[in-house]
Amino acid sequence: MALKAQVIKAQLQIADMDRHHYQDYALRLAQHPSETDERLMIRLLAFALNASEQLEFARDLSGEGGAELWAPNLHGGIDLWIIFGQVDEKWLRKASQQAGQVKVYTYGGRSVPIWWQQNQQALQRYENLEVWEITDDSVKALGALADRNLQLQISINEGQVWIADAKTSVALEPKLLKGFKA
Template sequence: MAQKARVIRVQLQIADMQRHYYQDHSLTLAQHPSETDARLLVRVLAFALNASEDLVFAKDLSDEGEPELAEYNLHGDIELWIAFGQLDEKWLRKASQKAKRVKVYAYGGRSVPIWWQQNQSGLQRFKNLQVWEIPEASVKEMAGLMERGMQLQCNISEDQIFISNDTSSVTLEPVLLKDFS
């Protein structure tokens, strides 16, 4: 019998001084049995960095033709497609054709620089693509914040991100590998 997704509830308070965005969000996420706590928290981090009224998580993580996290306009077009991990050029080309903007949050430690070196030249042609690296130490620390019902505060200021709960906190400094051009 296949395992079912675990439901994770997150109360997320965001104070983004760079975008002047201050909002509380109640998120309900499905954690697929194969998804690690670290990856789920990278998704929460990406939500916090891009939060808006129209940003939504996908209902089904296994649908590869749709974004896991996206912002849609009133016509149903994808304004922002957010992806995670180390994706291949072919997949990112499809996302870039379907969305106005695409952001990738790459994580995975020492394999990220290797992936970036192999794909950098091919990805440069996508003008609507932005790529960020989340340092592995930060990803591991974030996994320590994981609970089934989380209350997280996220403060964003001067390219530093502070995520905390009642007992601990993590400081992150994502690295911009490629910006929109």
């Protein structure tokens, strides 16, 4: 018998001073049995960093390179496509062709520099691609916040992120590996 995804309820109070975005979000998202708490929290972090009325979690987390978090537009296109992990370049090519902006949030400790070294040159051609690294220490700290019912206050200022629940707070700073080309 297959294990079912666990439903996570998250109340986010986001104060993003960098983008002048201040809003509360009531989210419900699925955590697949194979998904770690750390990865779940990275998905919530990415939501907070890109929060908007259009941003939503994809229904399918098949891992086949599709957007896991995205902002579809009213014309049937995709304004923002977000993927997590150390993504294959062919999936990023597909995403770059289909979306206005693509963001990768990569994590994995010592394997990230190896992945980046192998893919950096190829990824430079995608002008609408941004690649962010979340350090191993940050990933572990985020994982410690995981719960089935989350109530988080998130502040973003000058690239630094503070995430707090009733008992714990975490400070982190995602590292930009590749930015959009203007």
